[in-house]
Amino acid sequence: MFKLLYKTTAIFLLVTVFIYTVSKFDNLQTPNDFNIARVQSLPTSKLDVLFIGPSFSYCGINTPLFDSITELNSYNLGVASAGVNYYELLLANFLSTHAEYPTYIFFNVTPITFCENSDAWNLYPIHRYLTPSVSNEYLLFNDYISFHDFIKLIRKSFFKSVQTIFNTNSADVSAIAIKKELMKKNKGYSPNNSAYNNLEEKENEQKYTQYKKYSFDEEKYKRFIQLLKRCKDAGITPVVHETPTFELKKFYSENYINDYNKKLLLLSSYNVTYLIKEPIEMNNKNLFASIDHLNTVGANIYTNYLSKEFIKQINTSK
Numbered sequence: 001m002f003k004l005l006y007k008t009t010a011i012f013l014l015v016t017v018f019i020y021t022v023s024k025f026d027n028l029q030t031p032n033d034f035n036i037a038r039v040q041s042l043p044t045s046k047l048d049v050l051f052i053g054p055s056f057s058y059c060g061i062n063t064p065l066f067d068s069i070t071e072l073n074s075y076n077l078g079v080a081s082a083g084v085n086y087y088e089l090l091l092a093n094f095l096s097t098h099a100e101y102p103t104y105i106f107f108n109v110t111p112i113t114f115c116e117n118s119d120a121w122n123l124y125p126i127h128r129y130l131t132p133s134v135s136n137e138y139l140l141f142n143d144y145i146s147f148h149d150f151i152k153l154i155r156k157s158f159f160k161s162v163q164t165i166f167n168t169n170s171a172d173v174s175a176i177a178i179k180k181e182l183m184k185k186n187k188g189y190s191p192n193n194s195a196y197n198n199l200e201e202k203e204n205e206q207k208y209t210q211y212k213k214y215s216f217d218e219e220k221y222k223r224f225i226q227l228l229k230r231c232k233d234a235g236i237t238p239v240v241h242e243t244p245t246f247e248l249k250k251f252y253s254e255n256y257i258n259d260y261n262k263k264l265l266l267l268s269s270y271n272v273t274y275l276i277k278e279p280i281e282m283n284n285k286n287l288f289a290s291i292d293h294l295n296t297v298g299a300n301i302y303t304n305y306l307s308k309e310f311i312k313q314i315n316t317s318k
Helices: 002-023 034-040 055-060 063-070 084-097 136-141 147-165 173-186 198-213 218-233 254-269 296-317
Strands: 049-053 074-078 104-109 237-242 274-276
Touching: 002 147, 034 074, 034 173, 049 055, 049 063, 049 084, 055 074, 055 296, 063 074, 063 296, 084 218, 104 218, 136 147, 218 237, 218 254, 237 254, 254 274, 274 296
Parallel strands: 049 074, 049 104, 104 237, 237 274
Antiparallel strands: none
């Protein structure tokens, strides 16, 4: 009986070590993905402004237009589903790999920022494609993911490694290069030329209904406050701005939105030098590609608003 248990345990450990070791090769081949192309196209030269946010940021802020209005040099480091945990990781990676820091970092906030459905590591494992890459266990030890999610990530990394080693899913190198060139040209901005489609969005509403069950994540909010402090300590001025998200708020509970609005106003008493709220007049479906993402027309209007509001607040604070 003891020998059987010993052999079973030994086999289990060997298989576990094998899977864990192989999973480390998941990033040998860069996927054909806009999020990864955006992160890997981040300039090494000095920036005046760095935008950090989710898809609302890279769809909603036309960085070249922002630069032309403000006469600053910026880059949009948006990653799909990004919340406070992604923000922490992206900021830490940036500070450790850049000799010169930007004057301002714009952090995008929406109700999703402080919600448990942000930071979808399993869908967007951006950490594996940073330079230097970040391990899955780093996410676990920093409380970004649960142990259950850690196992899911290891499993995904393992199968990605196997595909890479046996070349069963070879990446289109030319397509990846084109994406990176586009990211450099657009400074991380990804224009969305779609028009709002009532029928399609009615069908898409189903995936948003689960949002009613979520509570405002106080822990993420506290980590966000510390994130702003870290910027200040590094000599960077943090700017918090809210992108228009059209119908997004209606899918959250009334308590959640009340907590979100109260906490947003409280930010001004912490480490936020500038707080730029969303313009209410943009609540127009003609400016959106979907329930919550701006189209190119909306992005240009919002970028114009954000640029001018930022300049105004800078001049007021002098």
